[in-house]
Amino acid sequence: MDFFLEVLTGGLLAGLMYSLVAIGFVLIYKASGVFNFAQGSMVLFAALTFVSLLERGVPFWVSFAITLLAMIVLAWAIERIVLRPLVNRPPITLFMATLGLSYIIEGLAQALWGAQVHGLDLGISDEPLEVGGMLLSQFDLFAAATAGALVLVLSLLFNKTRIGISLRAVADDQLAALAVGIKLQRIWMVVWAVAGFVGLVAGLLWGARLGVQFSLSLVVLKALPVLIIGGFTSIGGAIAGGLIIGASEKLAEVYLGPMIGGGIENWFPYVLALLFLLVRPAGIFGERAIERV
Amino acid sequence: MMLKGRTIMKRKTVLILALTAALVSITTQAAQEQHFSIAGYRIGPYAAGGSGQASGLEDYLQLINLRDGGVNGVKLSWTECETEYIVERGVECYERTKKNATTFNPFSVGIAYGVIDRATADKIPVITPNHGRTDSTDGRVFPYIFPVILNPxxxxxxxxxxxxxxxxxxxxxxxxxxxxxxxxxxxxxxxxxxxxxxxxxxxxxxxxxxxxxxxxxxxxxxxxxxxxxxxxxxxxxxxxxxxxxxxxxxxxxxxxxxxxxxxxxxxxxxxxxxxxxxxxxxxxxTHPSGSHFPVLQDIKRHVYGANKGKIEPQRVGSIYYNMGVLDGILHVEAVRVAQKKFGQRALTGDELRWGWEHIAIDDKRLDELGASGLLQPIKLTCDDHEGGGAVKFQQWDGKQWKVISDWIQADRKLLRPLIEASAEKYAKEKNIKPRDCSKE
Structure with missing residues (x-):
């Protein structure tokens, strides 16, 4: 039983790391209906920029601020060069645009900072803590707290600020939002910049765990089933989806894996996501599309 | 009018002759170069390994050109493709570069598997140091595949x-x-x-x-x-x-x-x-890290001193880089050995295959190469394309690797019958008649 609980807890904590990436997708999807395939590349770009500055002797918080600025500039450039000319195009066109963008950002990040592997030490110990006979990772607990704080900050942003209300208005109905004078381009720029900030936080935590390297852009593959289960429009859903995916993939690998040859952790979440799609296509917390026919 | 026509004709003839001479000169120059194909990956998820190995190999070849003027006057040249470690790109690289190539370096098990049949048909040695298909150690069945130094x-x-x-x-x-x-x-x-x-x-x-x-x-x-x-x-x-x-x-x-x-x-x-x-x-x-070996010092002096290095100077001497240097040493040694038999000229892939199969580097030769302690003594033959089979063990002290053992040899006698059995099974499937190595 202790072992089961340990696997379960480890899975839940790992799932929150997936949620960190998934939140970036949700933000952009909520505000623009665009599934941003480039979120993983943004995570890589942010982490690579940050660690490269750090290695050049720039202090931690200055590196953080410069990287954040770089993410805002990137958001501005994406809005101007990619999104604005594609307004009113079908969603698949925008999706394909972000797919292309993903490769461009990956290439740009490596061209600017090189393809070397960098270590990143955030000063958080990864020595295990023993709690009730279970070993818990201090780093994972920190990441979980960060995810919680991020959800809180984003909730405040969405619910208590003027910009947040505009974001929600755009998410609800773009035409109506335009009609009441909300500037769609500005909102998109803001939301991409916030997604860039989330990418930076995710990049630092994942970078500290994996090393800052190209593979960071592959963490999106872990976020996709999280989004399908939690719903594309809910930040809370991204957290719930992350917890479900994290726990189930670890339990499946440990208990089901040995029966079917092991190595199932990568595809099992997609099996679960497909099952969810059959039962609840919009995910647990996603908004159901209601259309007049 | 007639005179003008003749002049034009003469000019045309001179132009054609000049172009032909230039073409012949270029072809001769190309024929005097020993050319290698390298499927590198300097971007993508495995860039650290790809960039280190390709750079070590190319820097060593460059060292031979700059320090020695090539191998007995034959300059070494190479083409590097960017594969991002993707098999299809590696195979495409092979097809694109095979015309002039006399070895192909896939730096990937997947790409190596992808080109085995093609390279065998084209008679181009495929060099897979420390990786590749284990049973390709049996050169009787895989004459053009070389999992040199250490197979899995x-x-x-x-x-x-x-x-x-x-x-x-x-x-x-x-x-x-x-x-x-x-x-x-x-x-x-x-x-x-x-x-x-x-x-x-x-x-x-x-x-x-x-x-x-x-x-x-x-x-x-x-x-x-x-x-x-x-x-x-x-x-x-x-x-x-x-x-x-x-x-x-x-x-x-x-x-x-x-x-x-x-x-x-x-x-x-x-x-x-x-x-x-x-x-x-x-x-x-199979090799320690460090740039204190004479061969590495020569690379620093001659290649990086001339600003012709392929990687950031601080990575010279890293494990991946030194792996590439070993690959380079073996390439050049194969050319030297083959030149002794076939003459001091650029060799074909098949002639170079013979060179690889007759590499014999002992401690004395390692010393001459400036690679004592960097590479183990190695002897390749027609039926043994591995040659080494030993490793040292190293421990990370928080900043660098420290060697903690002497050479530990694999139990090659135990493995050999299994390698032969696997190779023979492959030969049967592909209808290959194994070579008689006593005649090579």
């Missing part, structure tokens, strides 16, 4: 021999639990049957655990390992899987100095990103 099965055997030495003798392995944590790819799975054989031979418990590609999440595997409580974990990783393994081992409380990395889990790029979690980590290597 030898690596597994040498690691078990090291663990036996640590335990106090092979008989002390009985009852020990040894987990192999392997990358979920053909490369990772290559040694599964050999560990089963060695477990039977020595009586240890053999547990194989797969990590799905790319390996950026290993919590469940390490929790399982903690439950199993093994004596040793052999890490057969690649790329991001390695630092994640070390970090996850730390957070699940498994001691780092009981983890033995294989030769693709042994670089600075594997240990550094894991930070303190890597301290004490042991790995196998």
């Amino acid at each position: 099965w030898s690596e597994a055997s040498a690691i078990i021999n090291y663990l036996a030495q640590r335990a106090g003798g092979p008989d002390k392995l009985k009852g020990k639990k040894i987990v192999t944590l392997y990358h979920g790819s053909p490369y990772g799975k290559e040694t599964i049957p050999i560990f089963a054989l060695l477990a039977k031979q020595y009586g240890f418990e053999n547990i194989q655990i797969e990590v799905p590609h790319p390996g950026n999440e290993q919590q469940s595997q390490w929790l399982n390992i903690r439950r199993i409580k093994p004596d040793w974990v052999i890490l057969r990783g690649w790329g991001v899987m390695n630092p994640v393994a070390l970090k996850t081992a730390q957070k699940t409380g498994f001691p780092t100095d009981r983890i033995i990395g294989n030769v693709w889990s042994n670089s600075e790029e594997d240990a550094e990103p894991a930070g303190q979690a890597a301290k004490g980590y042991i790995s196998a290597t």
Whole structure:
């Protein structure tokens, strides 16, 4: 039983790391209906920029601020060069645009900072803590707290600020939002910049765990089933989806894996996501599309 | 009018002659160059390995050009493609560059598998140091494939021999639990049957655990390992899987100095990103890191001094880089050996294959090459395309690798019948008649 609980807890904590990436997708999807395939590349770009500055002797918080600025500039450039000319195009066109963008950002990040592997030490110990006979990772607990704080900050942003209300208005109905004078381009720029900030936080935590390297852009593959289960429009859903995916993939690998040859952790979440799609296509917390026919 | 026409004709003839002469000159120049094809990857998830190896190889070839004026006057040249470690791109690279190439360097098991039939038909040696298809060691069946220095099965055997030495003798392995944590790819799975054989031979418990590609999440595997409580974990990783393994081992409380990395889990790029979690980590290597070897000093002086180096100078001497230098040393040695038989000119792929099969580098020759302690003595033959089969072990002290053992040899006598059986099975499937090496 202790072992089961340990696997379960480890899975839940790992799932929150997936949620960190998934939140970036949700933000952009909520505000623009665009599934941003480039979120993983943004995570890589942010982490690579940050660690490269750090290695050049720039202090931690200055590196953080410069990287954040770089993410805002990137958001501005994406809005101007990619999104604005594609307004009113079908969603698949925008999706394909972000797919292309993903490769461009990956290439740009490596061209600017090189393809070397960098270590990143955030000063958080990864020595295990023993709690009730279970070993818990201090780093994972920190990441979980960060995810919680991020959800809180984003909730405040969405619910208590003027910009947040505009974001929600755009998410609800773009035409109506335009009609009441909300500037769609500005909102998109803001939301991409916030997604860039989330990418930076995710990049630092994942970078500290994996090393800052190209593979960071592959963490999106872990976020996709999280989004399908939690719903594309809910930040809370991204957290719930992350917890479900994290726990189930670890339990499946440990208990089901040995029966079917092991190595199932990568595809099992997609099996679960497909099952969810059959039962609840919009995910647990996603908004159901209601259309007049 | 007639005169004007003749003048034009003359001019045309002169122009054609000049162009022909230029073309002949270019062709002759190309014929005087020994050309190699390199399928590198300087971007993408495995860029650290690809850039290090390709740069070490190319810098060594450049050293021979700059310091010695080529091999007996024959300049060395190469084409490097960017494959991003993608098999289709590697095969495309092979097809694009094979016209002038006299060896092909895939730096990837997948790409190596993809070009075996093509390269055999084209008579171009495929060089796969420390990787590739194990049974291609049998040169009777695979005349153009060279898994030189160390094939995967030898690596597994040498690691078990090291663990036996640590335990106090092979008989002390009985009852020990040894987990192999392997990358979920053909490369990772290559040694599964050999560990089963060695477990039977020595009586240890053999547990194989797969990590799905790319390996950026290993919590469940390490929790399982903690439950199993093994004596040793052999890490057969690649790329991001390695630092994640070390970090996850730390957070699940498994001691780092009981983890033995294989030769693709042994670089600075594997240990550094894991930070303190890597301290004490042991790995196998066919060559130590460091730039104090005379050959490396020459590269620094002649190649980087002339601003012709292919990589950031601080990476010269890293594990991946030195791997490329060894590859370069063997390439040049094959050319030298083949030139003795075929003449001091640019050789064909088939002639160079003969050169590879007659490489014999002893301690004296290593000293002449400035590579004593960097490369093990190596002798290749028609039926043995591996030649070395030994590794040293090194331990990460938090900043760099320190060699902690002498050369540990694989049990090649045990492995050879299995290699031959596998190669013969392949020969049967492909309708290949194995060569008679006594006639080579």
